[in-house]
Amino acid sequence: MVDIATRVWNHKWKIDPIVRSLIDTDFYKLLMCQSVFRNRRDVQVTFSLINRTKSIRLADLVDEGELREQLDYVRSLSLTRGESTWMRGNTFYGKRQMFTPDFMDWFEKLRLPPYHLEKRDGQYELTFEGSWPEVMLWEIPALAILMELRSRAVLRDMGRFELQVLYARAMTKVWEKVKRLNTHPGLKIADFGTRRRHSFLWQDWCVQALQEGLGDAFTGTSNCLIAKNRDMEAIGTNAHELPMVYAALADDDTALRRAPYDVLADWQAEHDGNLRIILPDTYGTPGFLSGAPDWLAGWTGIRIDSGDPAEGAEAAIRWWQSRGEDPTTKLVIFSDGLDVDKILELHARFAGRVRVSFGWGTMLTNDFIGLVDGDALAPFSLVCKAVAADGRPTVKLSDNPNKAMGPAAEIARYKRVFGVGAQERVEVVV
Amino acid sequence: MVDIATRVWNHKWKIDPIVRSLIDTDFYKLLMCQSVFRNRRDVQVTFSLINRTKSIRLADLVDEGELREQLDYVRSLSLTRGESTWMRGNTFYGKRQMFTPDFMDWFEKLRLPPYHLEKRDGQYELTFEGSWPEVMLWEIPALAILMELRSRAVLRDMGRFELQVLYARAMTKVWEKVKRLNTHPGLKIADFGTRRRHSFLWQDWCVQALQEGLGDAFTGTSNCLIAKNRDMEAIGTNAHELPMVYAALADDDTALRRAPYDVLADWQAEHDGNLRIILPDTYGTPGFLSGAPDWLAGWTGIRIDSGDPAEGAEAAIRWWQSRGEDPTTKLVIFSDGLDVDKILELHARFAGRVRVSFGWGTMLTNDFIGLVDGDALAPFSLVCKAVAADGRPTVKLSDNPNKAMGPAAEIARYKRVFGVGAQERVEVVV
Structure with missing residues (x-):
């Protein structure tokens, strides 16, 4: 009817x-x-x-x-x-x-x-x-x-059945990822795919498919509307814009150097537990960690969002150890450029050494790669x-020069203030 | 809503x-x-x-x-x-x-x-x-x-998304077949998949997908309800049950030998044009053709439904030539165990030599092979x-001993009456 x-x-x-x-x-x-x-x-x-x-x-x-x-x-x-x-x-x-x-x-x-x-x-x-x-x-x-x-x-310009088959293929792709992840117990994966999703309805489908397919390994979605509608956990902590704006507002180099920690001091006044997650890479992870006050080492975990993720996590582990913290109690959230291979590789390397968690974004909610002519639906950055x-002006350096932004003179100043040396360039796909 | x-x-x-x-x-x-x-x-x-x-x-x-x-x-x-x-x-x-x-x-x-x-x-x-x-x-x-x-x-016992992905995969399979067929102009293909379809809704989907995907190469469906609902051509001619019952009713060997032609004489009284299609294999194609009255050579075409289809079509071409008919005006309908490879192979071999047409059945409407554990949805015969x-009792010999049926004594009698010699066994999958 x-x-x-x-x-x-x-x-x-x-x-x-x-x-x-x-x-x-x-x-x-x-x-x-x-x-x-x-x-x-x-x-x-x-x-x-x-x-x-x-x-x-x-x-x-x-x-x-x-x-x-x-x-x-x-x-x-x-x-x-x-x-x-x-x-x-x-x-x-x-x-x-x-x-x-x-x-x-x-x-x-x-x-x-x-x-x-x-x-x-x-x-x-x-x-x-x-x-x-x-x-x-x-x-x-x-x-x-x-x-x-x-x-x-x-x-x-696609036909009705052509469209249905396109989505059929995309669904199959997601499901094959779910099946591969399912063979590895102990994973914890959340959807972080709102910003670069193929579409709202597609994200909604992917999230529900993850819920059915991954069971307890699925921890929730960053999307509040989907979390509300589907009665799931809403997931997320904080992002680069906080230190970027705090840093831009700093009146001198001393204030600039302190800005990323000021952000987290404000955050700590509001949040505890699993929301106390450090995002260390805005002006380079090594300098951020070595200059961090001791109270930050007591935070619950860290989010690795640029650079080589395994190196980032190893650096965090060494840092916690150097501050007398037990890394096995700490949460490491990987959220940069993840897909199944990378998730499984990082899980294999870090499970047991830290509490590992994944924020899976674009390659969850927008992997239409190879599904139309000329790859015209491939995700982009x-x-x-x-x-x-x-x-x-604001400045971001991150752990990957290809993700840096801001005026050149300011980037140079920030590099000097934060003691950022040579960084490896990693291609930014999504 | x-x-x-x-x-x-x-x-x-x-x-x-x-x-x-x-x-x-x-x-x-x-x-x-x-x-x-x-x-x-x-x-x-x-x-x-x-x-x-x-x-x-x-x-x-x-x-x-x-x-x-x-x-x-x-x-x-x-x-x-x-x-x-x-x-x-x-x-x-x-x-x-x-x-x-x-x-x-x-x-x-x-x-x-x-x-x-x-x-x-x-x-x-x-x-x-x-x-x-x-x-x-x-x-x-x-x-x-x-x-x-x-x-x-x-x-x-399958989950909701697991089911959706199953059908997504099956749709993708059908569409990939359509795309392969589309690269070969001049094909004529009808759906013959009602009897062994996965389900009614699935056949209905497959037929519509063929209509969009194949365009003019799609000639219609054998399913009357779908033909009516979707405003398509209803396709089909006649089947083995006619000669099988006529033959069973024959009182002696002479009448038995004549029975398959009696069927077609009755058919000719009712139908002309593209409905005058010979189904020659009920008691062996070679004997049927060599013993056929000349008026049958004037019929529009032939349907090849058992045995090696290329051999069957070659035999029909030789027979038409021996009766002074022009094979290029004749229709050859292949309808046995077809899938894309076989369709393309037969089309390549016979296009231009005869008018070629395909009745695509089980592997169109029930190809769930490889899609569930243990291949529990694979089609069967x-x-x-x-x-x-x-x-x-009725008897069928066909051009494949694996498709023969009837009491052994009657099979022997029919083989003698219709002069059926050695036949090649072809595995019956669907």
Whole structure:
């Protein structure tokens, strides 16, 4: 029986919105937003879209009118009552009332600020300016919208059965990954794939497939809307934007050197347990660890997000040992460029030596590699980053020079201040 | 939006019926039924289910109660008004009123006769007795029900996403076949997969995928219900049961020798054009062709359904040439054990020499080979055949001794009468 009302309702849509909820975003964005709201709510920031894969000419693929419609739609969203209830009432990381009443009062009234969009050299220049806690919430919707508009552009001319078989193949790919992971007991894997997903519905499918296929090895999703709808754990801690903005705001080299630790001091005032996760690579992991105060060694774990992940984890283990900590009690979260081979390799090497966990992103929710002609659905490296704070440029070095960003002079200064020497270049695919 | 009425309606079903229409059957069954109704309606026949793949213990896999419910459901069916309108009003093979008013009057009143079911040695003994035009219509539903109940038994304990991925893989398999066929222009392929399909919905999917994927190379389906619902050509001519029953009714060797030609004389009185297709292998193709009257050489084509198909087609070409016919005007329909390799091989060899056409069956609608553990969904060789007519056993020799059936003494007699010498054994997979 055709549900006539649904059919007619669908026909009334002016657009098929990609992001339909303010919590269709990563959980760590909300945690960080609350932290920023509490500590630095008046900082004015600029976020900017950066396509690191220049060969994908997004402005040629994606219609500007459609992009504007999608971005405008996100600006029309506000937190729904059910979403607010979930954020206020749910237990996150074992804690009730993770989000404070004053933050929720603010978030319930929030609408996302304006965007600025221009085309240049086949790419979109998409920027967001305004107060930090508002602008930062654009990152994930902006990325998800561009990724999905690109998917739609590629799929536009395909036949009905051709499309069904395309998704059939993609499902089979995900399931084969699940089956391989299943042969290795003790894995802990979460979905971190929101920002570069093929589409919302596809991420939702992948997450549910992981839940059925991996059982206890599946720990949850970073996507708050999916976590809420599917009654899963929302997963995430913090990201580079905190130290990047704190660092940009530093008035001199001494303050700059201290900035990454200031971030974590603020974080420690709010969070404990499995949320006390160090992200050490913003200005180089070796310098960060050697200069870290002792209280940081007491934190629960570390997230390895650039450079060679095994080296990063080995460095963390040596560091904990040097500070008299027992690495076997520590959590190491790998989240950079993971796929099954890498997950299994890292698990084999570190299981038992530390508590290992994986945040599986793009290659979970956007592995359409090899499925269409010319590989036109292959994922690519799109990011949306804080590029300025209170008028000063931000800088990121990371453990991979190919992921560095910021003005050259500032990069040089940061390298000097943080004592970053030679780094190995690792190709950034996704 | 959930369609509540549909959900509640579905919950009310006592069973999920496999065969829901009297025209969920092969088109040639209806053509033959009309022919039998016209020429031999009072002959009493016995049809019997035969599982040629003894390793599949159907009675262990399929619950007897469920099987009875499905068979009983088919007995509750009668031709609907829309089905009758389609049969009376549609154009088949370019002809209006293919089905005569007196046949339609009879068919509209028809209910299928009783069945007899017993278990023996892990197999079901399923037989149907009664007048030929009624009993013959049990063949396809009986096969389709047993095939689908077996599928359901295998799928019963699978998870929701595991199931979706299973079908994703099967769809991908079909589509890869379509893509390979698409690289060879000039193919003509019809679906002949009703009897051994994985399930009705799966056949319906496969047929639609072929329509989109093959375009003009797809000529239609043997399944009348799908042809009606999807507005496709219904495809089919005649089968072995006609010569088998005519032969069983022959009173002496002379009449027996003439029986296969009597069948086609009756057929010629009813049909012309692309329905004048010889099925020569019931008692051996070489003897059939050499003994054939000249008027048969004037028929449109031949269907090759056993033995080595290339040899069969070469024999037909030589025969047409010996009778002064131009083979390039003749249609050769291959319908035995086809899959892509075989289709492409036969097409390459015969395109241009004759008009080539393919009836693609089990490996189109039931290729789940390699998709579940233990290959528990692999197709197998289930048939439902006329085994007796007016109390006399039927015999089939075919061009492959592994497909022969009948009492040994009668097989010997038929071999003598039809001059069948040594035959090559070909393994019967599906």
